[in-house]
Amino acid sequence: MASIVRIDDEVIDTEDFVRVLKLTGQFESLVEQQVRDRLTVIAAKKLGMSVSADEIQARADQFRRVRGLHRAADMNRYLDAFGVSLDEFEAFVTDTLYQEKMLAEVGRDEAVEAYFKLNSPKFDSVEVSHIVLESEGQAREMMSILADDPESFADMAREHSIADTRESGGVIGKVLRGSLKTEIEAKVFNAQAGDLIGPFAAPDGSFYEIFSVTAKCPATLDADVASEVRRVLREEWLAARAQEHIIEAR
Numbered sequence: 001m002a003s004i005v006r007i008d009d010e011v012i013d014t015e016d017f018v019r020v021l022k023l024t025g026q027f028e029s030l031v032e033q034q035v036r037d038r039l040t041v042i043a044a045k046k047l048g049m050s051v052s053a054d055e056i057q058a059r060a061d062q063f064r065r066v067r068g069l070h071r072a073a074d075m076n077r078y079l080d081a082f083g084v085s086l087d088e089f090e091a092f093v094t095d096t097l098y099q100e101k102m103l104a105e106v107g108r109d110e111a112v113e114a115y116f117k118l119n120s121p122k123f124d125s126v127e128v129s130h131i132v133l134e135s136e137g138q139a140r141e142m143m144s145i146l147a148d149d150p151e152s153f154a155d156m157a158r159e160h161s162i163a164d165t166r167e168s169g170g171v172i173g174k175v176l177r178g179s180l181k182t183e184i185e186a187k188v189f190n191a192q193a194g195d196l197i198g199p200f201a202a203p204d205g206s207f208y209e210i211f212s213v214t215a216k217c218p219a220t221l222d223a224d225v226a227s228e229v230r231r232v233l234r235e236e237w238l239a240a241r242a243q244e245h246i247i248e249a250r
Helices: 014-023 027-046 053-066 072-082 086-106 109-123 136-148 150-160 182-190 223-242
Strands: 003-007 010-013 125-133 171-176 196-201 208-217
Touching (some): 014 027, 109 223, 125 136, 125 150, 136 150, 136 196, 182 208
Antiparallel strands (some): 003 010
8 A cells, every 4th residue: 555644653554544534434525526526527528628738737837826836846846745747737637627617517607597597486595583592491481572572582692592693683694495404494484574483492402493584585696596506506417417327436
């Protein structure tokens, strides 16, 4: 096995490194990212996308500038330290450019607009605040207080909530669908502005949460929503590409 680092007489090799990645749960995510990157490059090439020598050079120059590798000798020493050849570095840069071009195509403005028109309710949002309490009794009592005096929600949050939002009066802010637990989300998005919802118990009963819906925001294709649509488009596209190949863990 190739060594990665030596501490006195003790060598940490690639086998040690992979073992730690697996035991800490990082290995699977790294493999998944590698698969996603490779699928993207394959798809770009199938579509006939190209990467020019000028683009590769510009990206390589950017790589060097960011790392302060201003001379060719500095770059060579940098690559040598990692055991990476110039050809391998160029392949890395080329693949990165293919990935960027392919994902830019998947998330182009026209695709975002078309997806949004068909799926705009998915991107509705609500503005919410919450109060988190330690016991069901406290939560029930708080619901009673707020039912009589809804305007006191922020003050009650500052005084009684155990959440890290207490200083802001319990304000969470705008949330999109998928940002809350399923059972909470359904009730929050079906509520009207001004509604009080809860209490919801944690799975282990360690806390109880009360929500106040302060505003409902029908989806508009702003920068935040466009970014989320692009993320969804990329995920759906990658899932479809994965179905086209045989992918086996080794």
